[in-house]
Amino acid sequence: MVSHRHPNSLEEALETLKNEPCHIVGGGSDLWVKNRSWANTPPAFKKTLLYLAHLESLKGIRKTDDSLIIGAMTPYETILNHPETPALLKACLYELASPAIRHVATLAGNIANASPAADAVLVLIALDATLEIQNHAFKRTVKVKDLIEGPGKTSLESRDLITSIRIPRRTFTHQTYKKVGGRKADAISKVAFAGGAVIKDGTVKHLSLALGAVNATVVRDEGVEKPYINQPLSKLKSEKEAFKKALSSSINPIDDQRSNALYRKKVALNMINRFIESL
Amino acid sequence: MNNVTFTLNGKKTTLSIDPSKRFLDVLRNDLNLKGPKEGCGEGECGACAVLIDGDIVNTCILPAANVEGKNVTTIEGFAHTKKYAVIKEAFKETGGVQCGFCTPGMIIATESLLNKNPSPSDEAIRIGLSGNLCRCTGYELIIKAVKRAAKRGEGLW
Ligand SMILES: Cc1cc2nc3c(=O)[nH]c(=O)nc-3n(C[C@H](O)[C@H](O)[C@H](O)COP(=O)(O)OP(=O)(O)OC[C@H]3O[C@@H](n4cnc5c(N)ncnc54)[C@H](O)[C@@H]3O)c2cc1C
């Protein structure tokens, strides 16, 4: 039988992680689906369960001069209703799952679960978000993009805990979030797109495009974006096909029960196209 | 953690259970509350929904440990309120109930929505109910019921 830990503080949680391998439990909306067993039998977990959803120190949203910091266990619905939440993230959360999931599910869970179709991850990567990660010995900061290594794979160590998500504050002049799913709510993305840009006096000041569910991890290539930053918008517009082509090699979707590779790739390229045209 | 303590329909309740148990099983099997139903068992249909601190949550993927210290209202508890009476009448009159399997969840979703937004637009109603599936009504009748309840219950929420 597995043990159940319900710590009273972050320190106690970190101490538990130091002493035994655990499943960290946030809202449980990924863990309890993945480990589902028969009705009226508890799910078959093999490691200690460390419940964190109740810890107030891991919840809440605060503003600094340059960032918005969201506690790892803040439920989506709270983030959605916060006045400072970036519009791009709001657009995503509005379509993520349904209210009954959003009242419990968290950003940390979406990130650590590392699904290639994780919607919030896509937007956090487009927004250049970073994570604060703690273990009993030290704290570190990692870009969301650098944490996720493959489907279900992250660079988190067994003693690590995501404590907060930091999003740089930036006012986009243009932004688009688009998700293609089988149903309006509670759908896993077939393809998803997040794009943000700052255009000032005909010059591209900032550009970020990210695509979800088209490769093992979210596709965002800053190397492709960089040559267009601080350049006239007309350059990006006239080189649109080359821009798409440069990203195209990273768009390698799969066939699965939700969609097929051909469709996903075509839609992904159309989304990039439309975003550039909208600038 | 050996016990889970929470307020259930207004009464403080302590249970000695496996905290990883799905809260739906705790309600239906340990507490014999059969209002919340099991539809999909994967969070997608809302048949198992209850109110936790006033907000709709699906219990089929909710670890019992996560209700520690919370205020839980199931359809059985909600049924004693004035708001329920208004919602029930509206569902009855518009034909928002057919087989009834989705109804407890739909009523919980309605209450959760009206708690936050007492006079919701059509769009807000659709989003509020977006996690609840119904195989019978085609949804339009339910949306009509929610509108009617919001109007008739003005001042209650
Ligand atoms: C019906 C339904 C619809 C859904 N729709 C969508 C959707 O539209 N888009 C989408 O992207 N996802 C969707 N999901 C998936 C899920 O809801 C999200 O991924 C959610 O963000 C997970 O958060 P959680 O807190 O519930 O995670 P949990 O299940 O608690 O945890 C998930 C993983 O993260 C780890 N973890 C949790 N917290 C931490 C932490 N602080 N530090 C380190 N590791 C941690 C856990 O150990 C586990 O491995 C849906 C799920 C359901 C059931």
Ligand code: FES
């Ligand atoms: S049974 Fe819980 S959402 Fe379907």
Ligand code: FES
């Ligand atoms: S009335 Fe039958 S499922 Fe909704």
